[in-house]
Amino acid sequence: MAEEKEKLTIVVFSGDLDRALAAFMLATTGASMGMDVSMYFTFWGLNIIKKNEGGIKSKGLMRKMLNFMNRGGSKRLKLSMFNMFGLGTWMMKKLMKGVNMPSLDEFITMAESMGVKLIACTTSCGLMGLPEEAFRSEVKSLAGAAFFLGEARKSKVTLFI
Amino acid sequence: MAEEKEKLTIVVFSGDLDRALAAFMLATTGASMGMDVSMYFTFWGLNIIKKNEGGIKSKGLMRKMLNFMNRGGSKRLKLSMFNMFGLGTWMMKKLMKGVNMPSLDEFITMAESMGVKLIACTTSCGLMGLPEEAFRSEVKSLAGAAFFLGEARKSKVTLFI
Amino acid sequence: MAEEKEKLTIVVFSGDLDRALAAFMLATTGASMGMDVSMYFTFWGLNIIKKNEGGIKSKGLMRKMLNFMNRGGSKRLKLSMFNMFGLGTWMMKKLMKGVNMPSLDEFITMAESMGVKLIACTTSCGLMGLPEEAFRSEVKSLAGAAFFLGEARKSKVTLFI
Numbered sequence: 001m002a003e004e005k006e007k008l009t010i011v012v013f014s015g016d017l018d019r020a021l022a023a024f025m026l027a028t029t030g031a032s033m034g035m036d037v038s039m040y041f042t043f044w045g046l047n048i049i050k051k052n053e054g055g056i057k058s059k060g061l062m063r064k065m066l067n068f069m070n071r072g073g074s075k076r077l078k079l080s081m082f083n084m085f086g087l088g089t090w091m092m093k094k095l096m097k098g099v100n101m102p103s104l105d106e107f108i109t110m111a112e113s114m115g116v117k118l119i120a121c122t123t124s125c126g127l128m129g130l131p132e133e134a135f136r137s138e139v140k141s142l143a144g145a146a147f148f149l150g151e152a153r154k155s156k157v158t159l160f161i
Numbered sequence: 162m163a164e165e166k167e168k169l170t171i172v173v174f175s176g177d178l179d180r181a182l183a184a185f186m187l188a189t190t191g192a193s194m195g196m197d198v199s200m201y202f203t204f205w206g207l208n209i210i211k212k213n214e215g216g217i218k219s220k221g222l223m224r225k226m227l228n229f230m231n232r233g234g235s236k237r238l239k240l241s242m243f244n245m246f247g248l249g250t251w252m253m254k255k256l257m258k259g260v261n262m263p264s265l266d267e268f269i270t271m272a273e274s275m276g277v278k279l280i281a282c283t284t285s286c287g288l289m290g291l292p293e294e295a296f297r298s299e300v301k302s303l304a305g306a307a308f309f310l311g312e313a314r315k316s317k318v319t320l321f322i
Numbered sequence: 323m324a325e326e327k328e329k330l331t332i333v334v335f336s337g338d339l340d341r342a343l344a345a346f347m348l349a350t351t352g353a354s355m356g357m358d359v360s361m362y363f364t365f366w367g368l369n370i371i372k373k374n375e376g377g378i379k380s381k382g383l384m385r386k387m388l389n390f391m392n393r394g395g396s397k398r399l400k401l402s403m404f405n406m407f408g409l410g411t412w413m414m415k416k417l418m419k420g421v422n423m424p425s426l427d428e429f430i431t432m433a434e435s436m437g438v439k440l441i442a443c444t445t446s447c448g449l450m451g452l453p454e455e456a457f458r459s460e461v462k463s464l465a466g467a468a469f470f471l472g473e474a475r476k477s478k479v480t481l482f483i
Contacts, residue, residue, distance in 0.1 A: 006475055008471070008475075018335075018365055018366070019335065022335055022364060022365060025445065025467050026467055026470075026471065029466075029467040029468050029471055030471055032468075033468060033471060033472075035471070035475075080366075081337075081366060081392075082388075082391060082392060091384050091387070091388065094384060095384060095385070095388075095449055095450070095451075096449065098382075099448050099449055101445070101449065156474070156475045157471065157474040157475055157477075157480050158480070159333070159480065159482040160482060161335075161482055
């Protein structure tokens with residue numbers, strides 16, 4: 001324990017902009033404090049790490065529909081409250097800029113450059129028909145729930161967001 | 162510590178189908194890895210473990226109304242997003258079947274047979290007027306917040322879902 | 323470790339009445355069990371600890387609008403489900419009274435008197451333009467994410483609500 005870094009593991013289940021920001025704020029802060037940070041994206045959380053450009057190719061009519069409606073990408077996420085047809089989300093982004101807070105997109109790049117590991121949940125990807133190419137380059141691997149629990153049991157702090 | 166099993170404790174606060182699935186996926190994975198798993202259902206999470214059949218008998222007009230509107234049962238839960246009057250939830254169940262994922266109902270039975278302990282929160286039951294008979298047979302006991310915290314402080318991993 | 327109290331740290335991200343109640347139920351139970359409890363309020367969670375009386379003075383048109391729409395205060399919070407234009411929330415408060423459960427307002431006062439530390443997230447306050455005077459007297463300090471993670475890594479149990 002003495003020479004190993006303390007671990008912080010975050011499950012990101014939600015695809016809301018506000019919760020995504022909280023997750024990345026904690027992840028980058030943890031990394032800056034010298035912690036070994038993993039983020040494990042599952043279900044709606046996968047929307048955060050989808051590429052912003054291009055469409056998503058998935059097989060089957062239902063998956064095509066799902067990935068059309070549930071397009072995702074860091075720039076398309078909405079607030080969980082006060083979205084108001086986009087107005088609230090737009091205002092929040094303006095406020096963030098005003099206090100020099102990084103955008104979600106910048107947070108993702110920053111996190112990766114600080115050594116935070118971004119992992120997509122294999123089961124959710126299979127369920128939703130998401131190929132590895134659907135995710136941005138900062139995402140290094142896909143892994144299942146057993147991998148996550150293996151990390152979590154070695155972690156000082158584990159959060160489900 | 163050496164001979165004891167590592168503990169995983171999950172508070173299930175939400176009654177959404179997607180979050181319920183995540184909780185049971187983690188619980189059964191933990192059990193399969195040899196962890197000692199407890200799930201503590203509270204507030205809307207109690208909907209997950211209500212019996213699917215029959216009505217719920219509770220006293221007082223307000224509780225009768227609450228338990229009519231908030232009927233619950235694993236087969237009645239909805240997605241937290243894209244429910245679309247049931248269409249999204251129906252599609253998700255189809256997709257789950259397609260990749261041979263257990264239904265929520267099967268997950269609950271599986272969890273119990275793997276030794277996962279399902280516990281209902283006493284305070285929420287009192288508040289919502291839910292008698293023990295409202296819950297399915299896999300639920301073994303009712304317990305309060307002090308019991309949960311007692312488990313959590315001995316746990317390697319504790320999640321609030 | 324032997325002589326020190328075990329720590330319970332709760333991030334309160336949500337501003338829903340139901341989740342706020344769960345957080346304070348766990349915090350006060352933890353304190354009554356002799357744990358050293360910190361609650362760290364961020365984003366919508368800040369609504370819980372805003373003063374109930376008076377307006378909130380913040381600078382700039384967007385922040386004024388945000389704090390008008392998102393007024394907060396323990397007495398104004400709504401259930402995350404079945405709010406039904408206030409009817410569901412009103413019913414839940416009635417039910418709570420019927421089983422002698424403290425109101426959220428009473429829970430906050432109780433928590434403070436039991437030694438629970440209530441902390442507001444500096445970054446969210448800056449973002450939303452909330453001055454320290456916006457919060458009730460039970461809130462003792464503002465602190466950032468690094469402070470929270472420092473507490474969490476020393477905690478037996480950490481929850482994100």
